[in-house]
Amino acid sequence: MSENEVAVPVPQDVHDDGEVLEGEVVDRSYTPAPKDYLAQLSERRAGRSPLVPLWLKSRADALAVLKWQAEHSGYVLAYHTLRTPKYAARLLARSPAGVWRLLVELVRWQFDLEGRPVRRAAVRRENAEEYLKLSERRDARVRARLWVTLIAAITLVIAAIILAVAAPSWAHWLTLGMLITVAGIVGTPSDKPLLDRAVVPARVLKLTSDMVIDALASLNISGINQALSRGGRGITFPAPITRDGPGWRADVELPLGVTATDIMKVRDKLASGLRRPIGCVWPEPGEEHPGRLILWVGDQEMSKVKPPRWPLAQSGRADLFREVPFGTDQRGRTVPVTLMFANMLIGAMPGMGKTFALRILALAAALDPTAELRVFELKGSGDLSPLEKLAHHYGSGQDDETAFRCLLSLREVRTDLERRAKVIAGLPKDLCPESKVTSELAAKRSLGLFPMVFIIDECQKLFSHEDYGDEAGKLATDIIKLGRAFGVILLLATQRPDKDSLPTGVSANVGIRFCLRVMGQTENDMVLGTSAYKNGIRATTFTKKDKGIGYLAGETDDPMIVRSYGVNSPAAERICERAYAMREAAGTLSGMAIGTPMPPSYDLLTDVLSVIKASEKKVWNCVVVDRLADLRPEVYGTWADQDEAGKTATLTAALKPHGVSTKDMHGHTEDGRTSTRKGVEKTRLIEAVERRQ
């Protein structure tokens, strides 16, 4: 062997059945890496079966299982009861064959016909001694059996006479029925069972291992084909197929080299192989290794199951530092999300349930009275209007003004992030050990670290806006990257998840993703993250009927299928009234909710530039203010009411935060006199606008 060649370990003998005894060395050439014994023990704990079956852990699941069992047993009983006459006729028809079989068996036993081939073989071998010995034994046996038969026959005859003479007629019929039943059962051919299969309706059709294997075989995956071919290892089930919520759960050990992802990619083919609607078939990866598949097959399509009510719909409050109920999984179990320290992106084709999903999160945020809400719905449909009464900022519309207001609010939040960072940096370590907001810190209103939830529905309208898109994208990226630790949560929903409508800084950094039905791989990966499609997480497999159903990624280790809770507008109104009352009591209503207008929807720099004529390079402040008052009297009217010094000072102060300074400049008054007054240069204004962008 050359120096570069690596020795391939040669496996030693393994028992044929693959079983290895505890401590048995099966491969001597393998030197195990030193490993922590405690870690090994803890790994082995993962393989333990749960003490209490999964379905018994939740009251709802246990009830569902018991209900199903009762319904199923009742169904099977009714099915067979209805067919009793058919079964009786079948027994009668098969009883002659049964009697014949019994007689044949009796004769074989009586005359020891089983031993005949052995005696014949002794004759063929001409072994007289052996033949004699066998014949003597056979004669003795036949004689003894003859006696048994005789005694049994006499007993039966006496019993029959007594029955015929002394017993009532119902006993005659009962005996006849029993004899026909026994003869009928004996006369039943093995390929034609007496009882029909209780053809249970499709929605509760039992899942069997044969069905699963047939379905897997139909996928045309080479590893599975090899395993199922003659001499292959086959497909095994590490646990029996069980009832799990309103469906069946099969744990499948896939053949070597085949992964659960390979199966998830072809969910539609698997559903075809199982002969179930695609909305019933949900393959998922198991925890043990990539080749462990958990196949859950529901009784009903997920979209047809009656959705449960949102747990917070009637009562209760939310705490954004804890889980809030977001939706249900295929088994009908609640799936929560924790919004604090996360941001969320919801993407889907139009009409698949983005707004519904976003509304649930918005309502949860509303029910946490400490949280400040900024809600912008850029479709203009008013889907989030119930939140208007309690939101700090609210906007609804497709117009530029709403988009601009949203941008202004984002700017405000971005600025507030810096303040929050300073507050946190200034706190003693024992109060803020991890340099991030805690629920205790958030509760201290004076610190201003309360949760802030910024919601933008149809965010593509802002991010692809000709004038505000770039800046909004940068602000959103900053907020997503920096805001997490400081209690700022961004919730975005879009129907166009592509790179022009969703800044990559946003799609790459968002923590929780919910992807309802999308058209293709690009949109899928844009919402769920790179390689999601390749890994079998394909929201493209949802159908038109799957409204509200999507992949939720980032909340748990593996993406899961979730149907968001559905709350309609009237219910949302009632919830928001409750939330308003809570906020009123807590004294946490702010902004527009208490009548403070939103930041002005105009932009000072743009306005000043628009009033400077093309021929002008610099203009005095007092002239600019008069022109501004003409442009927007409702905004700048009060500025113009001042004397010249007041006008100059007001504009200087207003331009300062934008980085534009004013300076003394020569000019002519209206009556032609020369004078020196404070003014603004056009180039400085243009520079400031460019800087901002």
Ligand SMILES: Nc1ncnc2c1ncn2[C@@H]1O[C@H](COP(=O)(O)OP(=O)(O)OP(=O)(O)O)[C@@H](O)[C@H]1O
């Ligand atoms: N979780 C859900 N449960 C039940 N039905 C739902 C659910 N989510 C959505 N739907 C149904 O789908 C319809 C469309 O939902 P929604 O308005 O949220 O879609 P959208 O994706 O926001 O649409 P668009 O892109 O046009 O704004 C709703 O009117 C509702 O009937």
